[in-house]
Amino acid sequence: ELKVEQNPLFLSMQEGKNYTIYCNYSTTSDRLYWYRQDPGKSLESLFVLLSNGAVKQEGRLMASLDTKARLSTLHITAAVHDLSATYFCAVDRTGTASKLTFGTGTRLQVTL
């Protein structure tokens, strides 16, 4: 059974600081997704990582994938309040994203 673990589960950080969210998974997969969810809202796709060593960046967020270590990271650079949300990683078990296993989520709170 595939397990996806994120840490930390909750992160409070000041504006301007850097931090990394980790996503570990238990079985082989070459495809990993990062989503953002604002309170009471749906999920917004952030990144799709398709192979070992993949790195994607959008604004202050950068995601990477190490399939050998079964680890993905979401790095936040110089955080701003607008980044406050819950971030989920999701691992593709089938190669066609027919079945995603989601992590527990990391609730990020950026304070002034």
Next chain:
Amino acid sequence: EADIYQTPRYLVIGTGKKITLECSQTMGHDKMYWYQQDPGMELHLIHYSYGVNSTEKGDLSSESTVSRIRTEHFPLTLESARPSHTSQYLCASSELGQQTYTQYFGPGTRLTVL
């Protein structure tokens, strides 16, 4: 960007009622999904479909049923709602053959069963 719609957005009903949660997408996506999410928790796949007349159960056992008669429509039905069904239900779709297979999510239906 996919356009995917869910109705109702909020629903409060009594135990034993039959309900149908609607999900429609306008992108012509072949694959559609239903997830259940409790507040502050991860998403669990409860149903998915590869296309018309195709439905499969997901990882989380659910008493709900789904149908896929039209490509754009994937309703979820609870024959007799119970308080344990209280949760948020998210519908998603993705395109078969697209390299990234990104799933696009609807706004969700927040269900409360009294």
